[in-house]
Amino acid sequence: MYLSPEHLTNYAETFINVLIDYSPKLISAFLILFVGLYAIRIINRSIRKIMIKRELEPTLTKFLTDILLWVLRVLLFVTFIEKLGIGASSFVAILGAIGLAVGLSLQGSLSNFAGGVLIILFKPFKVGDTIEAQGIIASVSEIQIFSTKLITANNQTVFIPNGALSNGTIINHSMQGYRRADLTFAISYDSDIKKAKDIITNVLKANPKVLKTPGFEVSVKSLTDTSIQLAVRPWATNENFGSITSETLENCKIAFDAAGISIQPFVKGLSKNEA
Structure with missing residues (x-):
């Protein structure tokens, strides 16, 4: 196809005329975009400061401000598209179809998102709590939108999906503020039970980390x-729970040795073939 100079001139003039006619919309659309982004940043920062001032939980503050940020961005983008002259209804329909397709392909992620919302709303635990879930005992470091970050006692980082976490059993060791240690001492039948119980009682009374209320218990568990x-x-506070367990075991063993009470070692039963 041959383009004459006259055709090129006409095309250029048409393009310039369209650009001149369309430039006000283009300028106003980008002006709205830049001003909107700046306004969203100011609004998000102000809302975050208000939530912090009212001492809302940091996890809830971050979660709500993140959602608000993306909602405002989506509304701004729709306004920007509409200002350019593109039909907003058509764009929303296309966006909805894309969202449906993405949602079907990311069902697991949506489940984790819903789990994160449930955790933040019902608060079975908070940042800093020690929990037991999915076979792991660790401290909660961060509650994210799709997963929860845990730090184990040996400083390993574990991420558990919020969907599995919210639908499973969660044991919160920190919620009540104090915990009870369940220890067992096995002594021989030659030992004096009352003497052994008195020794354990004196050891617990001498340890200032043992709570007076609720009171401790020393009893015969089984024969x-x-x-x-x-x-x-x-009983001990959450901070002293680990040390209470180890100190009680150590101090009771030392006191038993001094009093001549022997701790009975575990005896494995012999099978019929070994007998």
Whole structure:
């Protein structure tokens, strides 16, 4: 196809005329876009400051401000498209179809998102709590939109999807503020039960980390074929729980040795083939 100079001139003039006619819309659309982005940043920052001032939970603050940020961005983008002269209804329909397709392909992610919303709304735990879930005992470091970040006692980072976490059993070891240690001492049948219980009682009373209220318990748990099992149940704050367990075991062992009370070792039963 041959284009004469006259045709090129006509095309150029037409393009310039269209550009001149369309430039006000183009300028106003980009002006709205830039001003809107700046306004969204100011609004988001102000809302975050208000939530922090009212001492809302940091996880809830971050979650709500992130949602608000993306909602405002989507509304701004729709306004920008409409200002350019593109039909907003058509764009929304296309966006809805794309959203449906993405939603079907990301069902697991949407489940995790819903789980994150449930965790933040019903608060079975918060940042800093020690929880037991999905076979893991760890401290909650961060509650994200799709997963929860945990830090184990040996400083390993674990991410658990919020969908599985919200639908499973969660044991919160920190919610009540204090915990009870369940310890068992097995002593021989030759030992004096009352003396052994008095020794354990004195050890617990001498430890300032053991809570007076609720009171500790020292009782006979069971009589097995090889030993007398004593149940020892001291209470301690969450911060002192680990040290209470180790200190009670160590101090009771030292006191038993001094008093001549022997701790009965575990005896494995012999099978018929070994007998």
